[in-house]
Every structure is written in structure tokens, then in C-alpha cells.
Amino acid sequence: MVVTRFAPSPTGYLHIGGLRTALLSYLWARKNKGTFLLRIEDTDFSRNDEAAALAIVEAFKWVGLKHDGAIEYQSSRLAIYQEYVQKLLDAGKAYKCYMSKEELETLREEQTARKERPKYDNRYRDFTGTPPQDAEAVIRIKAPLEGSITVHDGVKGDVVFNVHDILDDFIIARSDGTPTYNFVVAVDDALMGVTDVIRGDDHLSNTPKQIVVYQALGFPLPKFFHVPMIHNHDGKKLSKRDGATDVMAYKTMGYTPEALLNFLVRLGWSHGDQEIFSMDEMLELFDPSDINRSASVYNVEKLDWLNSHYLKNMSNEKLCELLEFHGVMLISHDKREILLDAVKERAKTLAEMAVLTAEILARPAGFDEAVLKKGYKEDSREVLENFAVALKAAEELHLPSDYHHVMERVVADMGIGFGKIGQPLRIALLGKLSGPGLDSVMAIIGVEETLARINTLIQR
Ligand code: GLU
Numbered sequence: 001m002v003v004t005r006f007a008p009s010p011t012g013y014l015h016i017g018g019l020r021t022a023l024l025s026y027l028w029a030r031k032n033k034g035t036f037l038l039r040i041e042d043t044d045f046s047r048n049d050e051a052a053a054l055a056i057v058e059a060f061k062w063v064g065l066k067h068d069g070a071i072e073y074q075s076s077r078l079a080i081y082q083e084y085v086q087k088l089l090d091a092g093k094a095y096k097c098y099m100s101k102e103e104l105e106t107l108r109e110e111q112t113a114r115k116e117r118p119k120y121d122n123r124y125r126d127f128t129g130t131p132p133q134d135a136e137a138v139i140r141i142k143a144p145l146e147g148s149i150t151v152h153d154g155v156k157g158d159v160v161f162n163v164h165d166i167l168d169d170f171i172i173a174r175s176d177g178t179p180t181y182n183f184v185v186a187v188d189d190a191l192m193g194v195t196d197v198i199r200g201d202d203h204l205s206n207t208p209k210q211i212v213v214y215q216a217l218g219f220p221l222p223k224f225f226h227v228p229m230i231h232n233h234d235g236k237k238l239s240k241r242d243g244a245t246d247v248m249a250y251k252t253m254g255y256t257p258e259a260l261l262n263f264l265v266r267l268g269w270s271h272g273d274q275e276i277f278s279m280d281e282m283l284e285l286f287d288p289s290d291i292n293r294s295a296s297v298y299n300v301e302k303l304d305w306l307n308s309h310y311l312k313n314m315s316n317e318k319l320c321e322l323l324e325f326h327g328v329m330l331i332s333h334d335k336r337e338i339l340l341d342a343v344k345e346r347a348k349t350l351a352e353m354a355v356l357t358a359e360i361l362a363r364p365a366g367f368d369e370a371v372l373k374k375g376y377k378e379d380s381r382e383v384l385e386n387f388a389v390a391l392k393a394a395e396e397l398h399l400p401s402d403y404h405h406v407m408e409r410v411v412a413d414m415g416i417g418f419g420k421i422g423q424p425l426r427i428a429l430l431g432k433l434s435g436p437g438l439d440s441v442m443a444i445i446g447v448e449e450t451l452a453r454i455n456t457l458i459q460r
Contacts (some may be wrong), residue, residue: 004196006039008022009040020230024268031286039072040074043180059247080187080191081179081187095124095125096139097137119168120140120169137175138173140169155201161205186210187213190222196288199225231298233298247260255350256307266296267298269286271290330357340353363453375427376424380424383414383421384424387454388455391406397446422438
């Protein structure tokens with residue numbers, strides 16, 4: 001049985017790196033018909049972060065990830081942590097330390113002056129005397145004094161930590177009784193039966209401490225998979241400045257969940273040189289031991305490319321539904337098939353599709369002088385007038401090809417190139433020199449509207 005978990009600290013939203021970790025954990029659990037848990041690590045206990053949990057659930061819902069069981073909040077598990085602290089005290093594997101802040105500070109200064117790494121000096125480790133009066137105690141765990149701790153990591157291989165360099169008898173409960181981060185993570189993972197811990201490699205250095213807790217409590221170790229960070233183009237850890245880090249901002253920008261998940265799974269994992277993965281393929285092929293060892297680079301062009309792939313291959317019905325979020329209502333538009341076919345070819349995002357759609361459906365607000373200069377020449381008026389006459393004379397005008405034939409006839413009759421009609425007509429219809437195919441635009445807006453727009457330009 002595989003049990004994985006996603007264990008975010010509440011930040012108020014789900015960030016893109018978090019979603020990647022969640023996805024990998026989700027895939028591995030689902031692939032093995034196991035369990036995928038969601039645990040909110042609100043260890044500072046100052047608030048029970050309902051809002052953060054809701055934001056995560058909302059993002060999960062949008063991308064289609066489902067966690068099993070109820071959300072676990074660390075803030076509601078205090079009694080459990082206290083119980084395990086007590087177990088360690090009773091077993092002599094943890095102890096009370098009465099060192100004051102001032103003493104700790106003095107020790108740190110001395111060590112720093114000696115150019116040593118500041119660490120606790122174990123002065124209460126075997127203490128049997130009378131505690132100093134009025135002193136408040138923290139609880140420290142007995143860590144190994146020498147040797148090394150090896151993390152057998154499924155991504156990084158064996159990572160050996162020298163005890164002397166990285167460990168001391170660290171605090172597992174503060175003087176007010178609240179437990180500390182590494183302690184609760186280890187206790188929770190063990191009690192929740194997590195078999196495979198998949199998380200960012202910024203947590204690798206916490207792992208030896210967590211292993212100390214596992215061992216002290218006699219819990220079996222899970223498998224660890226530390227996933228390299230996502231970097232920006234400068235080789236630095238991805239930050240807010242590099243674009244949206246909030247998953248829901250990707251919805252606003254018009255990315256589809258399929259593209260985003262596909263993008264994220266490839267950030268850190270590969271299968272040959274395949275780029276496109278459906279959820280079913282991810283489930284079939286993903287294995288955490290194939291996670292890349294080096295950091296991956298966030299590349300928005302890649303995301304755009306994937307997104308346009310998914311948009312092009314999406315049914316118009318689905319597109320129609322998704323575009324509603326972007327303020328475009330096409331359900332009852334009789335030419336919506338032609339419209340969606342035309343714009344999905346040209347857009348990287350749903351937001352771009354919405355803009356293109358609006359540009360087609362609304363008359364140009366005005367005509368820009370620079371555009372006119374470039375595309376509206378001396379003979380343009382005559383060409384457009386001839387085209388309008390030909391349109392009025394045409395019998396059946398429904399499909400883009402019907403309009404195309406009229407255009408062809410006009411250029412043939414006038415003995416001119418296609419550009420002579422294309423440019424001014426484009427300005428008349430869209431107010432600019434780029435955009436979807438004109439035959440499609442005319443089929444969408446219909447002959448009356450086409451004539452009206454041509455007339456507006458001619459009469460301006
Ligand atoms: N709460 C940690 C974070 O949000 C994750 C801890 C873990 O996965 O072990 O970075």
C-alpha cells in the first residue's frame with residue numbers, strides 16, 4: 001500500500017512549485033491504488049488556517065486533483081504531539097533543558113569566536129541535579145553524538161550527513177509546550193502511515209532530524225524522494241517576480257489544467273523525449289525514481305506551447321464552457337463552431353481567445369491612422385466597393401469558403417493581388433492588420449454586419 005501526502009505550510013494560496021509536488025505525490029498514490037493525503041502544516045498554531053486550506057482545495061478542484069479523507073490540520077493535533085514528546089521523555093530519549101536565552105546566547109558567541117558551528121553543548125543531556133529555580137524547560141531529543149546519518153533518497157541516491165556537522169540535541173517542544181517543525185512532520189508522517197515522502201529538496205537538510213525522531217520513536221522510515229527546485233532562467237529559485245506563483249492566477253491567465261499539469265510533470269520528470277502527457281499517461285508512466293536529479297527551468301514558452309496544443313485539441317463545447325470564465329458567452333451564438341475553430345488556432349491561452357473573440361464580435365471602435373496608412377491605399381475604396389457589390393449579389397453566404405469565393409472573384413475581375421483586398425478589408429472588419437482568417441470573420445458576423453463595417457470604413 002502506497003500512502004503519499006502533500007503537506008503545505010499555509011501561505012494563503014497554492015504556489016506552482018507546491019502543485020508540482022502535490023501532483024507527483026498524487027500520481028504515485030493513484031498509480032498504486034494507494035492513498036493521497038492533504039495535511040496543513042500550520043505549526044505556528046497562531047491560527048487555524050482555514051483560508052489557506054480552502055485556497056488549496058479550490059486549486060486542487062480546478063486542476064482535478066483529489067485528496068483522500070479529511071484535511072488534517074497540525075494545529076488540531078497538539079495533544080498527539082504532546083503524547084509522543086512524553087513517550088520520549090519517559091523512555092529517556094528526550095530530556096528537559098533549562099538553559100536560559102542568555103546562556104544560549106553566550107554559548108553561541110563563544111562558539112562563533114572559536115569559529116565553530118553554533119550548536120547546543122548537551123549540558124542537560126544527562127542532568128540529574130535540581131533544575132535552576134524558575135527556569136523554563138524546553139524538551140530536547142537525544143540525537144546521535146557521532147557518526148553519520150544516511151538519507152536513502154530515491155532521487156538523489158544516498159546522501160550522507162555527518163552528525164557532528166549538522167545535528168545537535170534539537171528542541172522538539174518549546175517551553176510553552178508547543179512542538180517544533182521537524183518533530184511534528186516525522187510524527188505525522190509515521191502516524192498517518194505515509195510510505196513515500198515526495199517533497200522539494202529544500203527539505204533534504206531537515207530529513208536527518210526527522211530520521212532521528214523516527215528512530216527514537218521506533219517508527220519505520222518511509223521512502224524519501226527530494227525533488228529539485230524549479231529555477232528561473234537565471235538559475236535562481238523561482239520567485240513571485242518570475243510570474244504568477246499562485247496556481248489560480250494561471251486560471252485567470254487562461255491556461256488549462258491539462259496544460260499546467262503536463263507542464264509541471266515535465267518540470268522535474270521525463271520519459272524519453274515525450275512532451276505531451278495526458279493524465280492517464282502520467283498515471284501509467286510516472287515513477288518517482290525517474291525524477292530528474294537537477295533543477296528544472298521554468299519556461300513559459302513551453303507552457304504556452306502546451307496550452308495551445310490542448311486548446312487546439314479541445315472540443316468547441318468544452319471551450320465554450322471555459323470561455324465563460326473569461327467573460328465570453330457563446331452558448332447561443334449560431335456561428336460559434338466557426339468562431340472557435342478560427343480563434344483556437346491563433347491563441348495561446350483562453351484569455352487570448354476571449355480577446356480575439358471580442359475583436360471579431362464588436363465593431364472596431366475607430367481606425368488608427370498608422371494602420372490606415374499601412375493598409376488603406378488609394379485604390380482601397382474602389383476594391384471594397386466592388387467587394388460590397390459582389391457580396392450583395394451573392395446568393396448563399398454561410399461558410400467561410402462562400403465568402404472566400406466572392407473575394408476570389410473580385411480580385412480576378414479587377415486583376416489585382418489578394419493583398420489589395422485583404423488589407424483594407426481586415427481594417428474594416430477588425431480595425432487592425434492581423435487576426436483570424438477574414439473569410440471566417442465574415443462567416444461569423446454575417447453579410448449584413450460585414451457590409452456595415454465596410455461602409456463605416458469607406459464613409460469615415
Ligand atoms: N510544510 C512544508 C512546506 O510547505 C512541507 C513539508 C514536507 O513536505 O515535509 O514546505
